[in-house]
Amino acid sequence: MRIFVTGAAGFIGGRLSKLLLNRGDQVIGLDNLNDYYPVENKRRNLADLLPDPKFTFIEGDLRDADGLRGWFEQHRPDTVAHLAAMAAVRYSVQHPLIYGHVNVQGSMNLLDAARHLGPIPCILASTGSAYGGDTPVPFEESAPAAHPLAPYPASKRSMEMFAHCYHHLWKLPVTILRFFNVYGPYGRPDMMPWQWSRDIHHGRPITLYNAGHLHRDWTYIDDILSGFVSALDKAFPFELINLGCGRPVENIQFVKIIEQLLGKSAQIIDVPSPASEPLITYANISKARKLLGYDPKTNVEQGLENFIRWMKDNNLL
Numbered sequence: 001m002r003i004f005v006t007g008a009a010g011f012i013g014g015r016l017s018k019l020l021l022n023r024g025d026q027v028i029g030l031d032n033l034n035d036y037y038p039v040e041n042k043r044r045n046l047a048d049l050l051p052d053p054k055f056t057f058i059e060g061d062l063r064d065a066d067g068l069r070g071w072f073e074q075h076r077p078d079t080v081a082h083l084a085a086m087a088a089v090r091y092s093v094q095h096p097l098i099y100g101h102v103n104v105q106g107s108m109n110l111l112d113a114a115r116h117l118g119p120i121p122c123i124l125a126s127t128g129s130a131y132g133g134d135t136p137v138p139f140e141e142s143a144p145a146a147h148p149l150a151p152y153p154a155s156k157r158s159m160e161m162f163a164h165c166y167h168h169l170w171k172l173p174v175t176i177l178r179f180f181n182v183y184g185p186y187g188r189p190d191m192m193p194w195q196w197s198r199d200i201h202h203g204r205p206i207t208l209y210n211a212g213h214l215h216r217d218w219t220y221i222d223d224i225l226s227g228f229v230s231a232l233d234k235a236f237p238f239e240l241i242n243l244g245c246g247r248p249v250e251n252i253q254f255v256k257i258i259e260q261l262l263g264k265s266a267q268i269i270d271v272p273s274p275a276s277e278p279l280i281t282y283a284n285i286s287k288a289r290k291l292l293g294y295d296p297k298t299n300v301e302q303g304l305e306n307f308i309r310w311m312k313d314n315n316l317l
């Protein structure tokens with residue numbers, strides 16, 4: 001298959017591209033290499049893909065609607081895997097407008113190009129934070145998810161709604177995957193697993209919201225990828241599916257596992273949880289199990305061990 005992967009220089013897009021190339025697919029990767037986090041991390045991800053002759057890289061922007069149409073026309077992908085986004089809840093509170101420009105308008109540009117030049121089936125990365133703070137746990141896809149707590153989840157929820165309307169009006173095949181707290185090797189340097197590991201290793205204090213009593217449904221990268229690839233191969237007419245681990249862990253417990261793996265103690269600064277943070281994320285993964293054969297296998301003990309080993313092997317601690 002010929003797959004157009006947006007956000008191919010990012011954490012999940014980079015790992016997905018690698019997996020697809022390894023199984024023989026052609027990958028056209030798009031990324032604007034923005035400096036929200038250091039570009040060297042994105043270049044490291046790309047360096048793992050560029051030697052493969054089945055990989056083509058386009059440095060370009062989702063906000064360029066004509067560009068997207070041109071790239072689709074030129075490369076004629078069978079499927080689009082849309083992972084490019086401004087991610088991160090906290091940054092979105094400081095910089096809300098770019099979340100509308102990239103995650104809403106940019107995703108619309110992509111959906112629009114996919115309907116005009118196909119329709120080309122689209123698999124969209126969304127987020128478990130769309131469930132906000134008022135959805136009963138475990139979160140089910142049928143919940144209204146009408147009260148996002150920050151611009152980032154609001155932008156992803158908007159993308160989901162536009163995707164539904166593109167399917168409804170123009171029969172664009174769309175699968176929306178709501179990822180939950182993804183971590184693992186090649187992870188994002190702005191996310192907690194990376195920051196906590198590095199700070200604990202260097203004896204620097206770490207900040208925990210609510211004394212670490214928030215629960216997060218940490219999901220290992222390989223599990224996310226297995227669900228993603230299954231959705232990509234199935235190309236449903238329209239589905240919205242949670243991809244989480246289904247086993248939320250308290251952040252304080254997550255930190256304890258990092259302490260054990262590093263053999264060091266954390267100095268914890270306890271601050272109140274901001275209004276943008278839900279108390280818990282917890283995916284009901286029955287639908288993913290049924291439709292995708294999804295079966296997350298990696299618990300946080302094993303996942304963090306793999307992550308910290310990768311950090312050490314690459315001198316990133």
Ligand SMILES: NC(=O)c1ccc[n+]([C@@H]2O[C@H](COP(=O)([O-])OP(=O)(O)OC[C@H]3O[C@@H](n4cnc5c(N)ncnc54)[C@H](O)[C@@H]3O)[C@@H](O)[C@H]2O)c1
Pocket residue numbers: 006007008009010011012013030031032033034042060061062063082083084085086087088102106125126127128178179180181182183188
């Ligand atoms: N990592 C997680 O825990 C998590 C959880 C839920 C959802 N997601 C979603 O999964 C997807 C991938 O996340 P990630 O963790 O790999 O993040 P990431 O930031 O590592 O990857 C996103 C990539 O998109 C690129 N990008 C951003 N704006 C762009 C634009 N305008 N045009 C082209 N490229 C652009 C960035 O340069 C980056 O390389 C995102 O859509 C994110 O919202 C991630």
